[in-house]
Amino acid sequence: xxxxxxxxxxxxxxxxxxxDLSELPIAPKLxxxxxxxGSGKTSVFDAFEVMxxxxxxxxxxxxxxxxxxxxxKEFRIDVRFTGLEQNQTTNTTFYGRSSLKQVPRLTRxxxxxxxxxxxxxxxxxxxxxxxxxxxxxxxxxxxKLMIDDLFKGDGKSRSEIINNYINPINQxxxxxxxxxxxxxxxxFHSFTPPVDGKTAEIxxxxxxxxxxxxxxxxxxxxxxxxxxxxLSRRDLYQNTIYFMDELDLHLNTQLQYxxxxxxxxxxxxxxxxxxxxxHSLGFIDYANESExxxxxxxxxxxxxxxxxLLPQPKNNFEVFEIAVSKDFMRKAFKGSKIFFAENTDTxxxxxxxxxxxxxxxxxxxxxxxxxxxNNDVFGLIDRDYLTxxxxxxxxxxxxxxxxxxxxxxxxxxxHPDNLEEYYSKKKKEFDKKLYIQKIKELKNExxxxxxxxxxLARRGYPFFNENGLEKQKQVFIENGKTVVELLRxxxxxxxxxxxxAKDYGKTxxxxxNLSKIELxxxxxxxxxxxxxxx
Numbered sequence: 001x002x003x004x005x006x007x008x009x010x011x012x013x014x015x016x017x018x019x020d021l022s023e024l025p026i027a028p029k030l031x032x033x034x035x036x037x038g039s040g041k042t043s044v045f046d047a048f049e050v051m052x053x054x055x056x057x058x059x060x061x062x063x064x065x066x067x068x069x070x071x072x073k074e075f076r077i078d079v080r081f082t083g084l085e086q087n088q089t090t091n092t093t094f095y096g097r098s099s100l101k102q103v104p105r106l107t108r109x110x111x112x113x114x115x116x117x118x119x120x121x122x123x124x125x126x127x128x129x130x131x132x133x134x135x136x137x138x139x140x141x142x143x144k145l146m147i148d149d150l151f152k153g154d155g156k157s158r159s160e161i162i163n164n165y166i167n168p169i170n171q172x173x174x175x176x177x178x179x180x181x182x183x184x185x186x187x188f189h190s191f192t193p194p195v196d197g198k199t200a201e202i203x204x205x206x207x208x209x210x211x212x213x214x215x216x217x218x219x220x221x222x223x224x225x226x227x228x229x230x231l232s233r234r235d236l237y238q239n240t241i242y243f244m245d246e247l248d249l250h251l252n253t254q255l256q257y258x259x260x261x262x263x264x265x266x267x268x269x270x271x272x273x274x275x276x277x278x279h280s281l282g283f284i285d286y287a288n289e290s291e292x293x294x295x296x297x298x299x300x301x302x303x304x305x306x307x308x309l310l311p312q313p314k315n316n317f318e319v320f321e322i323a324v325s326k327d328f329m330r331k332a333f334k335g336s337k338i339f340f341a342e343n344t345d346t347x348x349x350x351x352x353x354x355x356x357x358x359x360x361x362x363x364x365x366x367x368x369x370x371x372x373x374n375n376d377v378f379g380l381i382d383r384d385y386l387t388x389x390x391x392x393x394x395x396x397x398x399x400x401x402x403x404x405x406x407x408x409x410x411x412x413x414x415h416p417d418n419l420e421e422y423y424s425k426k427k428k429e430f431d432k433k434l435y436i437q438k439i440k441e442l443k444n445e446x447x448x449x450x451x452x453x454x455x456l457a458r459r460g461y462p463f464f465n466e467n468g469l470e471k472q473k474q475v476f477i478e479n480g481k482t483v484v485e486l487l488r489x490x491x492x493x494x495x496x497x498x499x500x501a502k503d504y505g506k507t508x509x510x511x512x513n514l515s516k517i518e519l520x521x522x523x524x525x526x527x528x529x530x531x532x533x534x
Contacts, residue, residue, distance in 0.1 A: 001081055001082065002027035002082045002241075003031070003273060003275075004021050004022040005020050005022050006018070006044070006047070006077075006078070006080070007076070008044075008076070009075060009076040010071070010073040010076065011069075012046060012070060013070065014043065015306065016305075017309070018306075018307070019044070019309045020308060020310055022080070023310070024294060024311060027273070028273070028294035029264055029272075029292040030260070030273075030292050030293040030294065031293075031294050031296060032260075032275075032276055032284070032287040032295050033275070033276070033278075033298060034278065034283075034284060034296070034298065034322045035277075035299040035322060036279060036322065040298050040301075040303055041277035042245055044275070044277075045096060045128055045245055046128045047077050049127070050068060051077060051093070051094050052096060052124075092236060093241060094240065094243065095243075096245075097132050097134075097244045098128050098130070098131075098132050099245040100125075100129075100130070101131070101135065101225060102218065102221060102222055103135045105214040106136065106194075106202065107136065107199060108194050109194050109198060111140055111144070111193065114133075114136075116137055118233075119236060121233075123137050128245075135228070138229050138231075139228065142231065142232050143191050143193045146161050146191065149161050149164070166188055169188045170187050172227055172262050172267070173185070173186050173188065175258060176258040177255070177258075186204060186205075186206050187204060189210060190202075217250070218250040219250035219251045222247075223251075223255075226259075237272070238272070241272070241273050241275065242272060242274045244276050246276075247259060247263070247276055247283075248278050248280040251282070256286075257283070257286045260282070260283050260286045264286075264292055264293070279322045288314065288319060294312075295311060296310075296312070299322055313344045313347050313361075333358055336356045338357075338359075338360060338378065339357065339359045339377070339378045339379065340361070340362040340368045341361065341362065341380045342365055342380075342381055342382055343362075345380075345409050346360060348516065348517070349529065351517070351521065352521075352529060352530075354533070359380070365382065365461070365462070366462045369401065370462070372398070373400070373401075375400070377400065379400060379402065380402045380404070380533065381403055382408040382409070383406055383498070384407060384408070384498075385457050385458055385480075385483045386461075387479045387486065388497075389479050389482065390476060393463075393464075393475065394463055397463075397464065398463075402532050403532070405528070407497065407499055407500050407501060408502050409520075410502035411499065412525055413516055414501050414519075416435050416436050416439075416492075418522055419432075421524050435510050436492050438510075439492070439499070439508075440492065442504055443487070443495055443499055443504075444490075450487060454487075463476060
């Protein structure tokens, strides 16, 4: 089960919020909500808790006294699932854990001190802001299962019990704490139930030392708490939306990454989806590079007006600014060449993996221009309607700015030389001459429409507006006539420089069903971009 779209109206701080995952090619197993403190991430989990409580016997929706309603208005929650209607949800459709779940030390001295129905999750917090007290219930449940396995039925061997309850956690510990380091390995050692008025003994091995649960670090407790909860309950939640807030508390960056990877790939059942929230570098790093992950950015949004949030593009390094400022990134990537690039182009550039080069998203051409203008970072912008003389002038005036040789990145994707290499690799036919002829005919057909917008577009460019650059500005204005000449030419390499391939030519047969990711991995594309940024 996966959520494809979520709508919230008049719910907590949201007037009209939509999170739309429906356009992703595959439903993500992980949805990471990012944003600064107070940006509204946890309110999404409140909505899931409402949905869960509506199906759960201990739900207290009628008694929340306006906690969920924005300005007293009736709220609405609309969840679209893959393969399930909203009215078909059950009491196992959602399973959530808040950030308030850490247990610093064990307290129970006997089984049964707290009454709860494990299978119906009656020990869940009734509101998402309340403390999650499930941990010692999970301890009790696992110990009972171990005792039952040992003494009931055929009676499992000690090695079988270790394999079922101890080894899964130790294997996870190894992948999280130790797999790529020479640190001392933390191992889950043994369980002893609470007896004779004493608390349970949960023991761990670290090096040659045996350590009680109470003496673990906060981060170690956080990870054990999460893993034990999933070990004890995930069999009950096999077609479920899991939502867990701030799993990354008390963890360093590498442990953040390792934990989210471990839970997503090894502990969340296959037909389930995990939603979590964070502004930690490790979580963002994993979700950004994982094929299973989608990132939704809540930062700096006005939720008093309708907002539609879509997944961030892959390899979008802009999302890291939630966790790390650009100034810090510049210091952290000292020795690397940092380029700001327009809008959603950066994943294609980063996938080229140029040595010591990093591309970061900027909003648009102006944003790139101002970021690179007075800083020790670089900018890469679309050519749009710039002439060769314009580009030379701009490069002379703004030393850190680089400009594509064609209108936009799409001109590179769909350039006949690039398509020729692409189709050759696919062992498919491609008539290069015919394709060029089609582009010429299309250009001539749309020429007047394109010419109409050139002057307006050029007026919006940010170049040469500073005091003292009046002469350059005048030359730039006069150069607009050359763009018209370029577009009127029938020399392909002349008119194609300023031909908007991203807007025209979409219906050409040669461009149908092509992967931009693959088009950006050709030798031709790589060499062309490398020539520009070198």
